[in-house]
Amino acid sequence: MPYLTVGKQRLEYEWIGPGPAESPTLVFLHEGLGCLGMWKDFPPQLAAHTGCGAFIYSRSGYGDSTPLARPRTSRYLHDEALTVLPAVLQAMEISQPILIGHSDGASLALIYAGSDTSAARGLILEAPHVFVADVTLDGIRRAGETYRSTDLAQKLARFHGDQTNAVFWGWYDTWLSPEFRDWNIAEYLPQIKCPVMIIQGEGDEYGTKKQVDAITSQIAGPVEVVMLSDCGHTPHRDQREQTTWAAVPFIKRVVSAAMKAAGGAGASGA
Numbered sequence: 001m002p003y004l005t006v007g008k009q010r011l012e013y014e015w016i017g018p019g020p021a022e023s024p025t026l027v028f029l030h031e032g033l034g035c036l037g038m039w040k041d042f043p044p045q046l047a048a049h050t051g052c053g054a055f056i057y058s059r060s061g062y063g064d065s066t067p068l069a070r071p072r073t074s075r076y077l078h079d080e081a082l083t084v085l086p087a088v089l090q091a092m093e094i095s096q097p098i099l100i101g102h103s104d105g106a107s108l109a110l111i112y113a114g115s116d117t118s119a120a121r122g123l124i125l126e127a128p129h130v131f132v133a134d135v136t137l138d139g140i141r142r143a144g145e146t147y148r149s150t151d152l153a154q155k156l157a158r159f160h161g162d163q164t165n166a167v168f169w170g171w172y173d174t175w176l177s178p179e180f181r182d183w184n185i186a187e188y189l190p191q192i193k194c195p196v197m198i199i200q201g202e203g204d205e206y207g208t209k210k211q212v213d214a215i216t217s218q219i220a221g222p223v224e225v226v227m228l229s230d231c232g233h234t235p236h237r238d239q240r241e242q243t244t245w246a247a248v249p250f251i252k253r254v255v256s257a258a259m260k261a262a263g264g265a266g267a268s269g270a
């Protein structure tokens with residue numbers, strides 16, 4: 001697995017398909033307990049169907065990337081979106097990113113897309129969070145009990161190794177801290193003008209349609225919403241086929257618009 005150095009962080013990454021000079025690039029931003037490996041075959045599947053390159057990486061503190069240098073604060077997603085992600089995109093020469101974010105990664109994508117430095121051409125948001133809701137905190141508390149009483153730690157260790165406890169309890173303690181209760185990223189939404197697709201499971205144990213409504217009512221650009229039945233917090237796992245066939249035409253439309261704006265032709269995926 002190759003590694004990218006950003007500041008003092010050594011981040012594992014994978015690149016699939018054509019380079020950034022050929023078409024917009026799908027950039028995958030993982031959830032709060034995720035990493036590169038936990039996306040499994042979803043990135044190559046979307047790359048194959050759209051003709052886009054795909055860039056997947058693990059943030060610092062996850063997977064085989066550098067451990068966190070200090071504990072997370074209530075602004076950890078802001079730091080990733082406003083400082084680390086722009087540096088990552090610059091280092092990889094990705095000038096036309098289509099961000100695909102799950103949970104924490106979706107919130108990260110929203111912050112980045114609503115910032116002054118955004119180059120985002122489109123966003124696909126799985127189970128995004130804009131504010132802290134009681135259902136989210138209840139779900140995290142239940143996850144803590146599951147972590148203590150089942151083999152969840154062993155399952156996560158396959159991806160995070162020695163960082164597993166730090167990954168889980170860092171996520172758990174940050175979201176349940178009093179300082180995080182007022183976390184809210186709605187201020188970034190009115191600046192988002194690129195196309196957005198939200199994919200939300202109706203059975204999401206960490207969120208409800210109120211998060212979706214907060215986004216659709218405040219962003220400036222076009223937005224599409226896909227609500228999936230029989231689906232929890234991870235649409236690309238729980239309803240892979242529906243998630244894929246919602247994402248693929250959206251990506252192709254974004255790519256076509258980007259290529260037309262650049263005076264070229266759209267990508268020609270299957």
